[in-house]
Amino acid sequence: MELVTPEIGLVFWTTVSFLILLAILGKFAWKPIMTAIDERERTIEEALFKAEAAKEEMARLTSENEALLKQARAERxxxxxxxxxxxEQIVGDAKDAAQKEGARMIESARLEINNMKAIALADVKNQVATLSLDIAEKVLRKQFEDQGKQDQLVADLLKEVKLS
Structure with missing residues (x-):
């Protein structure tokens, strides 16, 4: 039963040794432990502050990136x-130039065709005139082979001249 009801001497010496231990710990260990705890608390607070600052920086950078992305999309x-x-302008200009060139080529071809046609008509007229003269010459030679016919024709022409 000694353990359940301790003697007064045991309680006294236990209390004295506890107080001595507490005084030694207070003098030598308590300050370093409290300094270490304060230092640890400070580093944790700094880490939390830095983490918060990093979080804010990341949010700022994310918003800047979004703004830059929107600006890049708008520029694109x-x-x-x-x-x-x-x-569209180049295609339109090319179409206009092609139409103008086509119209110019068509007009040039039309002029060339008209020139060739005029040359051909002049050539045909010359040939017809030459043929007509050849035929008239042959008819007149045939008709003027006889001197009497020539005299008769001259007389008829003179009568017509006098009448007019």
């Missing part, structure tokens, strides 16, 4: 729109 859309306009 503007560039694509300008490229489409330039393409």
């Amino acid at each position: 859309d503007v560039i694509l729109a300008e490229a489409r306009k330039v393409k």
Whole structure:
């Protein structure tokens, strides 16, 4: 039963040794332990502050990246729109130039055809005139072979001249 009801001497010496241990620990160990705990608390707070700052920086960078991405998309859309306009303008200019060139070529061909036609008509007229003269010459030679016919023709022509 000694263990259940301790003697007064045991309680006294246990209390004295506890107080001595507490005084020694307070003098030599308590300050370093508290300093280490304070230092650890400070480093944890700094780490939390840095983590919060990093989180804010990441949020800022994310928003900047979003803004840059939106700006890049807008610039891309503007560039694509300008490229489409330039393409349409080039295609339109090419069509206009092709139409003008085609019209010029058609007009040139029409003029050439008309020139060739005029040359051919002049050539045909010359040939017809030459043939007509040849035929008239042959008819007149045949008719003027006889001197009497020539005299008769001259007399008839003179009568007509006098009447007119």
